[in-house]
Amino acid sequence: MERTEILNIMNMIMTKKGRSEITDESQSTREVNFRSLDFSETALRIEFKIGTELSFEAASMRKIETVKDVLDFFEEATKGV
Amino acid sequence: MYTTGQSIIVSGGSRGLGLHMVTQLLEAGNKVATFARSYTKEVGALSEKYGDSFYFAPLDAVDVNGVTAFVNAVCDKFDGQLDSVVNNAAIGQDQLLMHTDPETIQQIVNINIVGPTLLTRIAIKRMLLQGSGNICNISSICGSRGYAGLSVYAGSKGYLDAMMRALAREVGEAGIFVNCVAPGFFESEMSSVLRPEQLDTIKRRTPSGKLSNDENIFKVVDLVISGTTNMQGQVVFVDGGITS
Ligand SMILES: NC(=O)c1ccc[n+]([C@@H]2O[C@H](COP(=O)([O-])OP(=O)(O)OC[C@H]3O[C@@H](n4cnc5c(N)ncnc54)[C@H](OP(=O)(O)O)[C@@H]3O)[C@@H](O)[C@H]2O)c1
Numbered sequence: 398m399e400r401t402e403i404l405n406i407m408n409m410i411m412t413k414k415g416r417s418e419i420t421d422e423s424q425s426t427r428e429v430n431f432r433s434l435d436f437s438e439t440a441l442r443i444e445f446k447i448g449t450e451l452s453f454e455a456a457s458m459r460k461i462e463t464v465k466d467v468l469d470f471f472e473e474a475t476k477g478v
Numbered sequence: 479m480y481t482t483g484q485s486i487i488v489s490g491g492s493r494g495l496g497l498h499m500v501t502q503l504l505e506a507g508n509k510v511a512t513f514a515r516s517y518t519k520e521v522g523a524l525s526e527k528y529g530d531s532f533y534f535a536p537l538d539a540v541d542v543n544g545v546t547a548f549v550n551a552v553c554d555k556f557d558g559q560l561d562s563v564v565n566n567a568a569i570g571q572d573q574l575l576m577h578t579d580p581e582t583i584q585q586i587v588n589i590n591i592v593g594p595t596l597l598t599r600i601a602i603k604r605m606l607l608q609g610s611g612n613i614c615n616i617s618s619i620c621g622s623r624g625y626a627g628l629s630v631y632a633g634s635k636g637y638l639d640a641m642m643r644a645l646a647r648e649v650g651e652a653g654i655f656v657n658c659v660a661p662g663f664f665e666s667e668m669s670s671v672l673r674p675e676q677l678d679t680i681k682r683r684t685p686s687g688k689l690s691n692d693e694n695i696f697k698v699v700d701l702v703i704s705g706t707t708n709m710q711g712q713v714v715f716v717d718g719g720i721t722s
Contacts, residue, residue, distance in 0.1 A: 434652050441603050
């Protein structure tokens with residue numbers, strides 16, 4: 398899935414929760430208040446879109462710190478799906 | 479009645495407590511879906527009376543693909559909404575652990591633990607996207623107090639209580655409420671293994687002097703899934719005070 402599409406999903410969740418849209422990939426998820434359940438909701442929305450369950454490796458999820466990491470993670474997870 | 483206008487799944491609604499809850503929830507204007515391994519004439523009567531507001535599928539709670547397809551079908555039929563899930567389907571036990579065969583142990587674990595966990599997992603995905611929902615597990619006083627002959631069953635009910643507490647922490651922030659209702663013994667096919675003198679002993683030891691009935695338990699479930707309380711991560715005992 399394209400990065401822009403993933404970011405759109407993340408921003409849809411952010412605005413739904415009354416938070417500002419994310420514009421800077423280098424910001425930490427904590428800084429922009431993108432919480433762990435927002436990550437889960439992003440994953441579910443992507444799963445619904447692509448019609449298959451994503452598999453998550455706990456180790457690679459633990460490394461996520463910035464918005465860029467989230468985008469990289471989902472870009473990788475949806476590769477070839 | 480506190481719960482009305484919701485789309486609800488109650489597992490194991492073909493008889494016993496499940497059937498009572500399904501009937502009452504339909505009567506109160508909810509859309510209700512249920513499954514059990516076998517169809518009963520009571521299920522047939524509900525289909526006739528409530529038409530599209532009621533959905534039944536013959537299904538084993540441990541069938542992963544079947545449970546997923548069931549939840550998807552329910553959401554399709556009920557306008558994409560899933561407000562509450564009541565994990566009620568379970569099987570009992572009636573033997574000391576040393577006499578319980580390994581297949582029975584496996585079956586209790588599968589139906590009473592894996593089953594509700596699978597259903598809950600799928601349901602909370604829907605609820606997370608909705609931003610609201612209620613999960614109510616029917617556990618048992620056996621999950622918190624020791625009763626001989628019920629070791630594996632008791633373990634499965636203790637699991638439901640423990641899972642519920644962790645899950646409340648996982649999804650509470652998303653507006654999903656997770657709680658357990660833990661009945662004391664009540665009359666049903668499951669408790670029919672108890673002899674009349676055993677039931678009398680239980681009654682004598684119960685401060686209220688009587689066993690709970692389906693309606694006593696349903697009244698609490700109704701409140702728990704109504705979305706009108708801020709109750710989260712709790713086990714509510716409906717047992718006439720036997721655990722007090
Ligand atoms: N009765 C008591 O004294 C007592 C006390 C405390 C707590 N509880 C709890 O209350 C709940 C209801 O109990 P009850 O006494 O009403 O039980 P019940 O009369 O035996 O009914 C159990 C229901 O669950 C269904 N079920 C069982 N295994 C299933 C499976 N593998 N897949 C799908 N459905 C399945 C049954 O239908 P099929 O068999 O056709 O599948 C039936 O509809 C249970 O969680 C029980 O542990 C009962």
